[in-house]
Amino acid sequence: MSEVDFTVxxxxxxxxxxxxxxxxxxxxxxxxGFSVLGxxxxxxxxxxxxxxxxxxxxxxxxxxALGEQTHAxxxxxxxxxxxxxxxxxxxxxxxxxxxxxxxxxxxKSLLSTLSNNVEVFGLPFGDLAVASGAARxxxxxALGGFAAVTGIDPSLFRQVILKKFKAKGDRIxxxxxxxxxxxYDYALEKFHDRLKNWFAKSGTQYDSDKVMMSGNQAIGMAAxxxxxKLYFGYPITPATPIMEYLAKWLPEKGGRVVQMEDEISSIxxxxxxxxxxxxxxxxxxGPGFALMTELITHGVMAEIxxxxxxxxxxxxxxxxxxxxxxxxxxxxxxxGPGDSARIxxxxxNVEECYYMVLKSFQLAEKYQTPVxxxxxxxxxxxxxxxxxxxxxxxxxxxxxxxxxxxxGNRYLRYEDTSSGISPRAIPGMQxxxxxxxxxxxxxxxxxxxxxxxxxxxxxxxxxKIRNALEDLQQPTEFFSSDQLDVGVIGWxxxxxxxxxxxxxxxxxxxxVGALKITSIFPYHSDIIKAFMAxxxxxxxxxxxxxxxxxxxxxxxxSKPVERLNLVTATPIPxxxxxxxxxxxxxxxx
Amino acid sequence: xxxxxxxxxxxxxxxxxxxxxxxxxxxxxxxCPGCGYFGIHQGIVDCISSLGLPLHExxxxxxxxxxxxxxxxxxxxxxxxxxxxxxxxxxxxxxAKPGLTVFAIGGDGDGLxxxxxxxxxxxxxxIDVNYVLFDNSIYGLTKxxxxxxSPLGSKTKASPYGTVDQPLNATLMAxxxxxxxxxxxxxxxxxxxxxxxxxxxxxPGFSVFHVYTSCVTFDxxxxxWTNLKKWVHPLPAGYDPTDIHVAFDQVLxxxxxxxxxxxxxN
Numbered sequence: 001m002s003e004v005d006f007t008v009x010x011x012x013x014x015x016x017x018x019x020x021x022x023x024x025x026x027x028x029x030x031x032x033g034f035s036v037l038g039x040x041x042x043x044x045x046x047x048x049x050x051x052x053x054x055x056x057x058x059x060x061x062x063x064x065a066l067g068e069q070t071h072a073x074x075x076x077x078x079x080x081x082x083x084x085x086x087x088x089x090x091x092x093x094x095x096x097x098x099x100x101x102x103x104x105x106x107x108k109s110l111l112s113t114l115s116n117n118v119e120v121f122g123l124p125f126g127d128l129a130v131a132s133g134a135a136r137x138x139x140x141x142a143l144g145g146f147a148a149v150t151g152i153d154p155s156l157f158r159q160v161i162l163k164k165f166k167a168k169g170d171r172i173x174x175x176x177x178x179x180x181x182x183x184y185d186y187a188l189e190k191f192h193d194r195l196k197n198w199f200a201k202s203g204t205q206y207d208s209d210k211v212m213m214s215g216n217q218a219i220g221m222a223a224x225x226x227x228x229k230l231y232f233g234y235p236i237t238p239a240t241p242i243m244e245y246l247a248k249w250l251p252e253k254g255g256r257v258v259q260m261e262d263e264i265s266s267i268x269x270x271x272x273x274x275x276x277x278x279x280x281x282x283x284x285x286g287p288g289f290a291l292m293t294e295l296i297t298h299g300v301m302a303e304i305x306x307x308x309x310x311x312x313x314x315x316x317x318x319x320x321x322x323x324x325x326x327x328x329x330x331x332x333x334x335x336g337p338g339d340s341a342r343i344x345x346x347x348x349n350v351e352e353c354y355y356m357v358l359k360s361f362q363l364a365e366k367y368q369t370p371v372x373x374x375x376x377x378x379x380x381x382x383x384x385x386x387x388x389x390x391x392x393x394x395x396x397x398x399x400x401x402x403x404x405x406x407x408g409n410r411y412l413r414y415e416d417t418s419s420g421i422s423p424r425a426i427p428g429m430q431x432x433x434x435x436x437x438x439x440x441x442x443x444x445x446x447x448x449x450x451x452x453x454x455x456x457x458x459x460x461x462x463x464k465i466r467n468a469l470e471d472l473q474q475p476t477e478f479f480s481s482d483q484l485d486v487g488v489i490g491w492x493x494x495x496x497x498x499x500x501x502x503x504x505x506x507x508x509x510x511x512v513g514a515l516k517i518t519s520i521f522p523y524h525s526d527i528i529k530a531f532m533a534x535x536x537x538x539x540x541x542x543x544x545x546x547x548x549x550x551x552x553x554x555x556x557x558s559k560p561v562e563r564l565n566l567v568t569a570t571p572i573p574x575x576x577x578x579x580x581x582x583x584x585x586x587x588x589x
Numbered sequence: 590x591x592x593x594x595x596x597x598x599x600x601x602x603x604x605x606x607x608x609x610x611x612x613x614x615x616x617x618x619x620x621c622p623g624c625g626y627f628g629i630h631q632g633i634v635d636c637i638s639s640l641g642l643p644l645h646e647x648x649x650x651x652x653x654x655x656x657x658x659x660x661x662x663x664x665x666x667x668x669x670x671x672x673x674x675x676x677x678x679x680x681x682x683x684x685a686k687p688g689l690t691v692f693a694i695g696g697d698g699d700g701l702x703x704x705x706x707x708x709x710x711x712x713x714x715x716i717d718v719n720y721v722l723f724d725n726s727i728y729g730l731t732k733x734x735x736x737x738x739s740p741l742g743s744k745t746k747a748s749p750y751g752t753v754d755q756p757l758n759a760t761l762m763a764x765x766x767x768x769x770x771x772x773x774x775x776x777x778x779x780x781x782x783x784x785x786x787x788x789x790x791x792x793p794g795f796s797v798f799h800v801y802t803s804c805v806t807f808d809x810x811x812x813x814w815t816n817l818k819k820w821v822h823p824l825p826a827g828y829d830p831t832d833i834h835v836a837f838d839q840v841l842x843x844x845x846x847x848x849x850x851x852x853x854x855n
Binding site: 229230232256258260261262264265266267268269270271272273274275276277278280294295298302425427428429430431432433434435436437438439446447 | 616643644645646647648649650658660661663664665666667668669670671674676677678679680681682683684685686688689706707709710714
């Protein structure tokens, strides 16, 4: 296998060390110079009978989406792993415990569910772990067996094990390395005639600038780089890791994390902090976002900046807390009373999480409005290895629009300028005292309910948001061409799958292209319209029922856009998009 | 000819010349004639003047309701937020810029009903915010419905047969939640308000000023000026506000003793 595109899953019961094993695979393969995209799914319950699955896709070229067929399954609990059998590639490898601690009945065993072509490798995980010093390290034994059979350099695993367990002391490192080696040696000896050596000559080079990072980590790092002073939040899956990351690292930079009593107070305090002139942020998910909407519209009306991360999860209300979906787009763009236009942006990968969160602070400051960054469970929790993101001075710069040094006769906080942006004074600045209000107000900030004022000020606020387009990232076209049979528009975490599907369709000889949209509102209608105009069919795949971006953009197209809406609460598979593209062309032909 | 506008303008200029009312904005309060809020306003204005606080280093935050309009009538920086969210906004401001003096202004509905969940948390964080709770036991700006502090049996348009819910006691709540400074005051005594505020503003933590006031428009029965004047009285002689047990005893046995109820020793 000169070109590597390999997907491995680790599956076990909560407590089996599944997530840890998956993490070690990601780190080791990244260290080996491969491109890695990893994603864990875990139950919403903490203990008990929850199933944990980690999926890692490893490639010698860039990986942009999760793999669909699994080439290797490492089963730490056969009963849980049975459900993964359907995702196995025809010639997949399965690693399992040949001497499991508890009896699993024949009809419930993993082996009975596997097709004939699948190759099985039984290792006594538990026994080898106990012999190495601790029963808990059976996941490391499993990794050893996996590395030996697939031909991964064992020193990569030893390095990442050392890095992961260093803080816990030499004894723990020893037990884990010994367990790994025990599995490795056992497999080499027992399966010497069945070794695959798939990873032996990958032809990739280790890039020391690459780091393994999740979307949530990237968001936390970016906020710190942006000079975040205060983080206010309330725990909610999948946004909580952002708060936990900041709680650990923000105090080192002189900032503070306050776990508030609810989401309403979190956004209230963010507005208070920005009003007083300091950068603040909150992160939440759909249900918490719903609670925030009233104050978000206050930010719109009183023209106070705010940065809000909405890490989307599946379903309305409590929904599916640990599953992914892109169904808060309507809420982010339209949620709340009145004509309350605000800025909504959506990164499509981990690297963009970093750069777009940095940018969101500048946008919030310059346009004096809440900026909502839409991510989702898949984007927040997946890990990618990427070039260490670096904040330029330009991206860190403060974009506050202050009034002139010398106050005139009368400072107009809400002055109706041609750009719609009014200079914003900060408490402490002498001579500019004003009252910010969510009531409709005159240019000076006095409450006023006249038709003239409401018309004029509504128009001013919308003009301001329209003008924000000049600072918002333009859509990016991939596989650009003058004429397309199918043009696919993607956003958020789905875009990786769009890109892969379009690339494959193109290879199959179809005239297809992709457009990535990260500025959800306001959006670049001219560019989108032009892309739509040259596409025979416009397809917008989304992880929501209605097609929320499609609803927003459809008016730009001369005929209805084609939708692909999945509510499986799992990442959209590239093959589903590819299938739809090719179906459209068959019907169209 | 003397038009009402001219009379008002003359009054404003007199007020400005006096200097005593310097922290007042040119916008005249929109409260009803005879409203107790004027007395509280005067108390706050005099506190700012007495302490000589620069107006651009003060932020007045409020929610919704008659009391919510307060920031417009003050020359300080102001943030008029949405219903009930005064205290979170005040928390953000104070943590962002600790050098600012922050007055949070709220009514009994705003602060104890919709915003009631925030009071314990700002108190336990002991954020240096001065919370002035205008308690007239009625929803005024929505034209007279019962509030969380309406006395049992209050007849209003929304409770024509009388309320059946026990009223909340904001002073007791502030003590219970651990506010580091608690005063109970009367709108008819601006001087008392000023004196308490001067001490409370200097308290380096969360201070609550629970002010009894009357609503002359919608409450003709309970907290009328006549009744309040009859009921309120100073704390007993020799009262020690630094003893939390004494404070609880006092608040539990007497709803109308006025003054600094509790002050945490620093």
